[in-house]
Amino acid sequence: MVIKAEHINYIYGKGTAFEQHALKDVNLEIESGEFVGLIGHTGSGKSTLIQHLNGLLRATDGKLYYNGRNIYEEGYDMRALRSHVGLVFQYPEHQLFEIDVFTDVCFGPKNQGLNKEAAAKRAKEALTMVGLDESYYKRSPFELSGGQKRRVAIAGVLAMNPDVLILDEPTAGLDPKGRDEILDQIKRLHEERNMTIILVSHSMEDVARYVDRILVMNQGEKVFDDTPKEVFQHYKELEAMGLAAPEITYVVQTLKSHGVPIDTSITTIEEARDEIIRLLGK
Amino acid sequence: MLKDITLGQYYPVDSILHKLDPRTKLFGTMVFIISLFIANDIWAYVIATVFLAAAIKLSNVPLKFMVRGLKAIVFLLLISVSFNLFLTPGTAVVSLGFLKITKEGIIVAGFMGIRLIYLVVGSSIMTLTTTPNQLTDGLEKSLDFLNRFRVPVHEVSMMMSIALRFIPILVEETDKIMKAQMARGADFETGNLIQKAKNMIPLLVPLFISAFRRATDLAMAMEARCYRGGEGRTKMKPLKYGNQDRVTYLIYFLYLAIIIGLRILRVQSF
Numbered sequence: 414m415v416i417k418a419e420h421i422n423y424i425y426g427k428g429t430a431f432e433q434h435a436l437k438d439v440n441l442e443i444e445s446g447e448f449v450g451l452i453g454h455t456g457s458g459k460s461t462l463i464q465h466l467n468g469l470l471r472a473t474d475g476k477l478y479y480n481g482r483n484i485y486e487e488g489y490d491m492r493a494l495r496s497h498v499g500l501v502f503q504y505p506e507h508q509l510f511e512i513d514v515f516t517d518v519c520f521g522p523k524n525q526g527l528n529k530e531a532a533a534k535r536a537k538e539a540l541t542m543v544g545l546d547e548s549y550y551k552r553s554p555f556e557l558s559g560g561q562k563r564r565v566a567i568a569g570v571l572a573m574n575p576d577v578l579i580l581d582e583p584t585a586g587l588d589p590k591g592r593d594e595i596l597d598q599i600k601r602l603h604e605e606r607n608m609t610i611i612l613v614s615h616s617m618e619d620v621a622r623y624v625d626r627i628l629v630m631n632q633g634e635k636v637f638d639d640t641p642k643e644v645f646q647h648y649k650e651l652e653a654m655g656l657a658a659p660e661i662t663y664v665v666q667t668l669k670s671h672g673v674p675i676d677t678s679i680t681t682i683e684e685a686r687d688e689i690i691r692l693l694g695k
Numbered sequence: 696m697l698k699d700i701t702l703g704q705y706y707p708v709d710s711i712l713h714k715l716d717p718r719t720k721l722f723g724t725m726v727f728i729i730s731l732f733i734a735n736d737i738w739a740y741v742i743a744t745v746f747l748a749a750a751i752k753l754s755n756v757p758l759k760f761m762v763r764g765l766k767a768i769v770f771l772l773l774i775s776v777s778f779n780l781f782l783t784p785g786t787a788v789v790s791l792g793f794l795k796i797t798k799e800g801i802i803v804a805g806f807m808g809i810r811l812i813y814l815v816v817g818s819s820i821m822t823l824t825t826t827p828n829q830l831t832d833g834l835e836k837s838l839d840f841l842n843r844f845r846v847p848v849h850e851v852s853m854m855m856s857i858a859l860r861f862i863p864i865l866v867e868e869t870d871k872i873m874k875a876q877m878a879r880g881a882d883f884e885t886g887n888l889i890q891k892a893k894n895m896i897p898l899l900v901p902l903f904i905s906a907f908r909r910a911t912d913l914a915m916a917m918e919a920r921c922y923r924g925g926e927g928r929t930k931m932k933p934l935k936y937g938n939q940d941r942v943t944y945l946i947y948f949l950y951l952a953i954i955i956g957l958r959i960l961r962v963q964s965f
Contacts, residue, residue, distance in 0.1 A: 428757070428759070464874065467878060469874045469877060469878065492880060492882070495877065495878055495879075495880060496880055499878070500875075500878040501878075502871065502874070502875045502878070505875065507871075507872065507875075507901055507904075507905055508872055508875040508876060508879075508897075508901055509901065510896065510897045510900035510901050520879055520880075520881075520897065521879040521880050524879060524880030524881060524882070525880055555904070569879055570878065570879060573879065573880065
């Protein structure tokens, strides 16, 4: 497995009135090439958790392994870890600072010690991946639209060529078109480059459509860790945590309670359509 | 990472000091600062220490938290203490070449150090026990009389309260941007001074942009709620002195009288 967390605990502001137990005994394993969704209510600890995965936060207690090595070991190269585990923060467009798009995307690879040509090559690849052509390269990142800015920022992390990509709500504040574009591009990265992806999201529809596995966080604890089908069976518990299952789960559950022999593990509209057609055809 | 900044930070617990009127606390801080400059005698400092210790105890804020604010002035403290230590003329105790430490120097430097530390701790008690809003309310009310001289007291205090309110927001923002850039391999710790300054660009540019963005948003939100300045504006919770404030003022005067008394006694005894 790529990432393994053992009994991770994290306490903010220990010993002050602001003390907050943000992570409570979190254990998890992420295999190479997985597409994992991380969901949870605001303040459930999901952002805190992902910052542990690339060493930006250090667990108060617990162990974290990357490719079998404990990252809290004396002398572990945290900067190298950060180029293997790419982290795209919420509203990543707020981190843009360079005079043009291309130079900004080059920032990461340059920090990795690549020369100008190699960094430029990476930047080009990354910008192509997020669907921005050469006409954007020399434009100021500040004159782009919100969705374009976000793509530039994601390219900035992709240019570092990470093995694991973590995205914290990459679609927050985007319109439906921008959202679908970004998610489709992430899906493509997963399929074509076999990149391990962790997607933090609020939207159950997005998660159900793209990921193979869901982690649910609630009040600093990991409560579910399973395939979307299994997790959404617990839609009542999810509701109690201030979350919800995809709309379609409610449709099939309601049909079921009215005596329709429908398969309740359905999580997407397409599956529901096929299932209903199958039932009607009988 | 940046959690060491205690200046202007409110510590939300319940205590007698938290309940006092902000004007009382402002006045008390002023009295304490004045007393530190009047005090020139070991007994005066003992009394100031007792006064400060009592305030810390009553505030229910952990001492650790106040001492953290001192980190910001370590450099200033070192400079002023060492200048006084080495440059005060008098009878030499130790001499290292052209430098000599005098007996008078040790005393002056010691008092200077204590004075600076007490100044910072004393004023952080006020900010730790008073929300920025209360603080500016208190200032506005206390400086009301300046309105007659056409000083825009309300506007100035509004600016101050916004500035204070923005400190934690900007600290948080800095932390966030710093982490985002660190995730892209930025390094804020190593390198020489010029290198370090250069490394700050990826932090400062986004920070300035976000500060301006927040400022425009705030201005818009204030206008949307018809803010037009202080004229004719009433308060939902006007400040009112209670019994505990009266008692506190009494303590202040007693304290100040003792400090002044000690100074007079000392002058006479020479």
